[in-house]
Amino acid sequence: MGKKHIHQHFSHNGEKTTMENDVLSPKIKKIARDDVEIKIHYVDSLGKDIIKPATIKGHYLDKLDIPWQEIPGYVLSSVTNFQQTFIPNDDGIYLVYASQLSAPVIVYHRNTNGNLIADPQYLEGELNQKFNSKPLEEANHFLVHAPKHAKGQFTDKVQEQEYIYNVLPIKDVKIKDNLYIEVRDNVDVFSKPTSKVPLDKELPYGTTWKVYRAVEETYNHTIWYNLGGNTWVPSGKKISTQLINRISPSQEVLNSPLDETASNISYTYSVIDNMTVNRSVKILYYSDQYITAWKTPYGDMDNQRYRGDQTVLVKKLVQLDNYSVWAQLDDGYYVESKYLNL
Incomplete structure (x- = not known):
């Protein structure tokens, strides 16, 4: 029988050692130290991807920096399989985000x-x-x-x-004495220029109104037309301006509005109804506010003013064909009935 060949080796201290071959045990695996890959998942509370997963690579046991992401509409709520170094992890790391609304x-x-x-x-x-x-x-x-x-x-x-x-909200606009606006559709009315809250009543379609003053918004060039007292309308597609010449000075005063025609009430309107009142009422304004007196409905304003909460005597109510209602007071002046607690 042949002899069994024994390989002899010397240890570092000179002692003999033996092994049957130089092959390492198959149970020992060599770890590649430069190709550890970790997959990062960005998911919602149901585990669904919110954005595309990311894969990061590093050396074995090196520090692992997770690529955190800010995702619009979400806030990070938890992390699954968190690790700080590059250690093989087949499952990956899960960053879980919760949906959250933002404030304005x-x-x-x-x-x-x-x-x-x-x-x-x-x-x-x-x-x-x-x-x-x-x-x-x-x-x-x-x-x-x-x-x-x-x-x-x-x-x-x-x-x-x-x-x-550095801008004033409004500036005055010079207008002609015979300027009027024509209403092409129902138009909102406001108590002051730049106001956003309209009054209860609108200017009806097809009516014409005298303009007493105009101002312009300096930042958007909207023009506001004053139709008397605290009555303003802004420029726009629903109104147009026109010049109307007066017919005669007799139109300045209405001696008896029940007998007048459109030409000497407002140059546009006629009386369609009237009612005798003869009753004392109060002005519906605060005591430090005033309303305007008119010589005729939609005619000329006067320097006469009525203070809020003041008591006045109403003789008659006159309704024009634009459905506005005017009160004739005992001193001969007119005010719109909406300013009175009738």
Whole structure:
């Protein structure tokens, strides 16, 4: 029989050692130290992907920096399979995000006196989404102050920004004495220029009204026409302006409105109804406010004024064909009935 060959080896101290071959045990695996891959998942509370997963690679046991992401409309709520070093992980790391609404960004536009020159703007978007506020385009050349950070991100808290313009809200516009507006559709009426809240009654379609004063909004060039007292309408597609010449000086005064024609009531309207009243009533205004007296309905205003809460005697009520109702007082002047507690 042949002899069994024994390989002899010497240890570091000179002692003989033996092994049947030099092959390492198959149970020992060599780990590649430069190709550990970890998959990062960005999911919602139901485990569905919100954005595309990311794969990061690093050396074995090196520090692992998770690529956190800000996702609009979501906030990070938890992490599954968290690890700080590159250790093989077939499942990957799961970043779980919860859906969350953001708060608005409110943008104010004011003049140097602190008064708003436009409605506040409400910017809305998803949580962490970027926003960019801007000044009013029509008033940009009046801008004297802008917020330090016009750009930002929506958060869960309300944010406010302010633009300031060196501009007066309105300026007077010179008009002719015989300027009128013609109403092409029902038009809202306001108690003062730039007001956003209309009065209860509208100007009816097809009517014509005398203009006593006009002002212009300096930042958007809207013109407001005063139709007497605290009655204003803004320019727009529903109205047009025209010049109407007076026929005679006799139109200044109405001796008896029940017998007059359209030409000497308002140059446009005629009386369609009337009622004798002879009753004392009060002016529906605060005591520090006044309403205008008219020589004739829609005719000329007078310097005469009636103070709020003042008691006056109404002789007659006159309804014109534009459905406005006027009260003739005992001193001969007229006021619109809406200012009285009839």
